[in-house]
Amino acid sequence: MPSRFGRIALAVLLALGVTTGLAAAGTLDRAAGNWVGTWEASPATGVDNTPNGYPNYSIRNVVHTSVGGSQARIRLSNRYGTSPVTFGHVTVGVQARVGTADAASVVTVKFHGSVSTTVAAGLDVVSDPVALRVPSNSNLLVTTFVPTPSGPVTYHPLAMQTSFFTRDGDHTADTWGTAFTEKTTVWHYLTGIDVLNPVSQGTVVTLGDSITDGYGSTPDANHRWPNYLSERLGQRYGVNDAGISANRLLLDGGGGGEAAIKRLDEDVLSRTNVHSMIVLLGVNDIQQDPHQLDPTKIEGALQDIAQRAHARGIRTIASTILPFKGWGVWTPQLEAVRAAVNDWIRTSHVYDTVLDFDQVTRDPADPQRMLPRYDCGDHLHPGDAGYQAMANAIDLNSL
Numbered sequence: 001m002p003s004r005f006g007r008i009a010l011a012v013l014l015a016l017g018v019t020t021g022l023a024a025a026g027t028l029d030r031a032a033g034n035w036v037g038t039w040e041a042s043p044a045t046g047v048d049n050t051p052n053g054y055p056n057y058s059i060r061n062v063v064h065t066s067v068g069g070s071q072a073r074i075r076l077s078n079r080y081g082t083s084p085v086t087f088g089h090v091t092v093g094v095q096a097r098v099g100t101a102d103a104a105s106v107v108t109v110k111f112h113g114s115v116s117t118t119v120a121a122g123l124d125v126v127s128d129p130v131a132l133r134v135p136s137n138s139n140l141l142v143t144t145f146v147p148t149p150s151g152p153v154t155y156h157p158l159a160m161q162t163s164f165f166t167r168d169g170d171h172t173a174d175t176w177g178t179a180f181t182e183k184t185t186v187w188h189y190l191t192g193i194d195v196l197n198p199v200s201q202g203t204v205v206t207l208g209d210s211i212t213d214g215y216g217s218t219p220d221a222n223h224r225w226p227n228y229l230s231e232r233l234g235q236r237y238g239v240n241d242a243g244i245s246a247n248r249l250l251l252d253g254g255g256g257g258e259a260a261i262k263r264l265d266e267d268v269l270s271r272t273n274v275h276s277m278i279v280l281l282g283v284n285d286i287q288q289d290p291h292q293l294d295p296t297k298i299e300g301a302l303q304d305i306a307q308r309a310h311a312r313g314i315r316t317i318a319s320t321i322l323p324f325k326g327w328g329v330w331t332p333q334l335e336a337v338r339a340a341v342n343d344w345i346r347t348s349h350v351y352d353t354v355l356d357f358d359q360v361t362r363d364p365a366d367p368q369r370m371l372p373r374y375d376c377g378d379h380l381h382p383g384d385a386g387y388q389a390m391a392n393a394i395d396l397n398s399l
Contacts, residue, residue: 047152050152051152085150086150088145090144092107105133144190205268211243212225213241256284264309276317320355361389
């Protein structure tokens, strides 16, 4: 029986006539550079109480690029739907001001030459390329219109970004944002954007939980640590943020998404031109109920992820788990598990490189606790300064 990833790849192949490497219009690839991922949001679950989806809604997702390019293509997901979803019209454009696009940049996105596409339950679809000058480290507006019932709606729950929607029909071609009278702080349907870039060497994917998702950073400011990393990298690599808040290595978490060992194929290995992967996971296995008190189970999951990535020729980087003393459930017993896993990460040599985010963020006066100036205030998540320090600590040559 084919894997779930295999079924998704096959659906893309059949719908688009492209390879499962997601390289639509291969002649363009050879002529104009490399396709790389410039943005990602891993789908976590379906929106509660949306058995009929969002019929007649236009949703304007606001997303922040890493690298730029001369063409773009998008990935839409019905991974958590139980019925097909039809996208009647989809556009992409460069944001000129909040919710409003640069009029000259807005283009209709097609799927195998058609303006509309229907995606079966459980599957993703990748669009045809569109000619669009995508700036680096800037906001794009991707607007979807769904004309008919479907559902539940696949989404990413923690965007740290305000997007917009209307229940009043197809406004995908609107450049002004005046029709989009309602706001949302999640991303619906949209799970990835690739660009054609003449110099980028590939994509760096950051696989993680709420710390990678940017919880505790300033909303609408793009101050997640992968954003700061992207700014340092320039055009060298695209950065895909595959963080999901509350995500665990070993157990599914409802709104926290499928366990990382399950979602690795779809959220990392299937992404475009992946060169390297940074893994920051494990704290939720320790601190969430049920607590994983056997460090070897966490270590085994981390090893599995590294081996599967290596099998695809992907360079692997593991981060130590950040300190969380002061967080409500912290105990010396949980701390001992964190310390054991961190010791394994530092000494096992399973990953090609180690990022010691524990050392970067801990308080020298109390190493089990985060340094106050890096703490967002809850003693588990960094704030802007902490995320900046984490990104600054990465040796770019290690990627």
